[in-house]
Amino acid sequence: MYKLSILFLSLLFSCASYTQGGSWGTKNKKAIKLVEQGMAAANEIDFVTGLPNYGAAIPYFDKAIAKDENFIDAYIIKADYATRIGKHDMAITAYKKAIEINPEASSTGYIYFDLSLLEWNYGAYADALVHAKKFITYKNANPESVKEAMWLIKNCEFAVEAIKNPVPFDPKNVGAGVNSEDPEYFPTLTVDEKQLLYTRRVTSSNGYQQEDFFVSTDKNGYWNTGEPMPPNINTFNNEGAPTFAPDGRTLIFVGCIDPRYGYGEGRRGYGSCDLFVTEKVGEKWLDPINLPGAVNSKHWETQPSLSSDGKSLYFIRGNVRSSGGRNKRNGDIYVSKKQADGFWGMPEKLPDNINTPDSESSVLIHPDGKTLYFASNGHVGMGGYDLYMTTLQPDGSWSDPKNLGYPINTSNNENSLLVFASGEIAIFGSDREGGFGDLDLYSFEMPKSIRPTRTIYMTGTVFDDKTDKKLEAEFSLIDLETDTEVIRSYSDRVNGAFLVTLPINRDYALIVNKDGYNPYSVHFNLRVPENSNEPYHRDVPLVPIESDAPVELANVFFDLGSHVLRKESFVELNKFVDFLNKYPKINVELQGHTDAQGDDESNMTLSDNRAKSVRTYLISKGISAERLTAKGYGETQPNTITTAEGKKVRLTEEYINGLPENEQKAAHQLNRRTMYKVIK
Structure with missing residues (x-):
């Protein structure tokens, strides 16, 4: 795209190229003298700006035009000087008058180029398009200017269509x-x-x-x-x-x-x-x-x-x-x-x-x-700096930028x-x-x-389960579908708080680690009601290693009725391997639990086989078999949860049957779990 500085490249040639050889387009000597006086006045340096005093020349050109209203040179030089002092409306009017007097005044067509740049920079896209197209028809036109005019034509064509198809836009001052x-x-x-x-x-x-x-x-x-x-x-x-x-x-x-x-x-x-x-x-x-x-x-x-x-x-x-x-x-x-x-x-x-x-x-x-927004003055757009978006693709490439559209983007600079x-x-x-x-x-x-993919933020606090002391701990969030870590960070060292953003409607695993504590894990689906921006909250109680309380491996998954580990389980089990390698003197009992649905014997067998599957996987990753025991508990040890009211309850079959029907399935799911307990 073009900034006004580009105009001055062509304007350097405007006066001299038309009046070369001292040939003026009028026989009125008084008009010629006035133009020469104006050019001389412009050569006087302005002591405030340190620049030629182009503004002082404009009245002389107006007087020359009054002497001969068809004095084309006066219009062109006036347009040149007006552009230099920011009087762009005046410059456009003067160029158009020169073209009206003689559409073919220049063998190189530079007037059309200069005029199209001015019109483009100030949002007169349709006019700029006409004049740029006219300029490139001149065989003697400057080749570099022709390239710039071709680029300008692309931008004008885009801008004309964008104005015909505006995007919704109603900006409000933030106050x-x-x-x-x-x-x-x-x-x-x-x-x-x-x-x-x-x-x-x-x-x-x-x-x-x-x-x-x-x-x-x-x-x-x-x-x-x-x-x-x-x-x-x-x-x-x-x-x-x-x-x-x-x-x-x-x-x-x-x-x-x-x-x-x-x-x-x-x-x-x-x-x-x-x-x-x-x-x-x-x-x-x-x-x-x-x-x-x-x-x-x-x-x-x-x-x-x-x-x-x-x-x-x-x-x-x-x-x-x-x-x-x-x-x-x-x-x-x-x-x-x-x-x-x-x-x-x-x-x-x-x-x-x-x-x-x-x-x-x-x-x-x-x-x-994955959604990147940026400003540029080098892509097709409305003028100056426009705003664009591009999206990171699954293969690591970036999509071609998309202009955010008119009237978000205008002929001015947006950023x-x-x-x-x-x-x-x-x-x-x-x-x-x-x-x-x-x-x-x-x-x-x-x-x-x-719009990008909608995200909301997740908050929480990490604390010692026994003392309630707030803890700094490393936490990671894994996208279970893609098996990729999307966040790794630390809770605040003073207040234990953490805060992250996550795309909605995806399944995540949260895993928290701290020296001297058992790993904490949980999985959740970040589904939120339409148009709700309420954060997801999850506090993290960490259990000290010396505790004999069972700890859940919440991101270990099996299909219904199966003891074959699903691949989504490997993320957490690999982190559990790291934990066991970090503390080589720890021995653990791996526990399998089921819900109360089905007969007792089948549930006991299934839970035992699931615990053994986890043990087999850990051994395959180098953990000594002597450190691991596996035991199934079937439906004999219902899970304990904390309700929204802060009350701890056991998910017995009697309790679940008393829940509304639409809540019973989720309650049974909470009883189907894999846990471990430090036994040495």
Whole structure:
């Protein structure tokens, strides 16, 4: 796509190419003199801007036109100068008048090219299309300009159709709690959607501008007044473009250097802008450090977006490219993977169907882990920077980007998109009329055609089952259908809390481990009512190893009436192997249990065979047979559960029969389980 700077490439030739040899298109000497006086006035440097005073020349051209209304040179030079000072409507009118006087005034057709670029940049797509198509018919046209005109034609054709087929879009200013007279942009959100963190460009009393973070909390659907982050995060330099880890306790952000001051206290960087990371412990943010690993470089790294599993970091790396005799500062999207040692690996650039020779920015990976939103001025679109989406495919490739459509995208620059976990709401930065100042943050309902996979968040607390002490522990969530780990993280070291986002309507296994405790496991289906955003909650009581209480292996599965392990069981059993290898002096009894349906003898045999199947699998993975015993208990030991009211009950046959019919099946399922007990 095109920025106004492209216009100046062609405008450099506008005046000289038409008036070369001193030949003017009028015999009116007074008109000629006025144009020459205007050009001379433009050569006077404006002491405020340090640029030629093009604005001072415009009245001379108007007077020349008054002397000869068909003085085509005056219109062309006026259009040139008007463009340089941002008077684009004036420039368009002048070019059109020149064409009206003589449609074939130039053998190269440059007037049509200049005019089409102006119209394109300001949303007059149909007119730009006509004039660009006219330009490419000229045999003497500049070849590079012809290539640009062909690209412009593609964009105009897209834009014309997009306007005919608009997507639903009704943006609302998020309010005075967040927005101010200063620009606000690059929002990010905790996954519980309670805290909105964003960047604000602030101006000090001495006129120095720099970027800081502000955070606003949700209060009954409204955003409270944003408060600055603490001084160990916000410094006198630029901080911006933050991204939260899914638990809201880790923050990665951009810190940029000011050559007058260097980085903030304690910060060291490799380039002009680096990524930094800080962690929240309890209620305190630790001092940020340069992001460990290979992400930062001598280039500038910015606008990070962390995946919901915490394993992939998408970001923009900028560099200076040489193009057409100009140096362009461009950005590309990269991704880095977190290594086992906690360091970030060597970044890889996303493929060429995503990154273009122009610039990409404002990257966002949605909590569904596969939908990527970004801004670009190098894909077909409406003009300036447009917003796009691409989806990670099962084979690891990325789908071709999809433009989010008009009027989300316009001829202006759109960027810094934030899409909520539900996929239904988004926030973006815009300088549209009616705001509080420069850039404001606006929210809108996402059209269904561009929504990601819906996710909700899961919360919980890890604690000691005996003492109720809150614990830091490693937890992992596994997608049972794909047998892949979708989240690995830790509960808070102070309060034991954890918070993650997960795609809905899938079966998951939660496995929690901590030294000195038995592993904890549970499986659940994350089905939620339509349009409900209520979180899923699961507290995790960890049983100390020295306890003789039986522990359930909740993710061990058998088909009905069978003792053959289903493949979904291997994830948990392999982690149980790791546990037994970590504690080689532990011996365990593997227990099989059934429900009370069927005859007693068959249930006892089935439960015994299931326990033996688990034992056989563990032995096949290298666990000594002497450490493992297997015993079936049939239906003799009903499970004990805690009701929603906090009451512990045993799922006896009598109790289950007293439940509503639609609840009895699930209750029987809870009695069909595999457990283990430490016996040495």
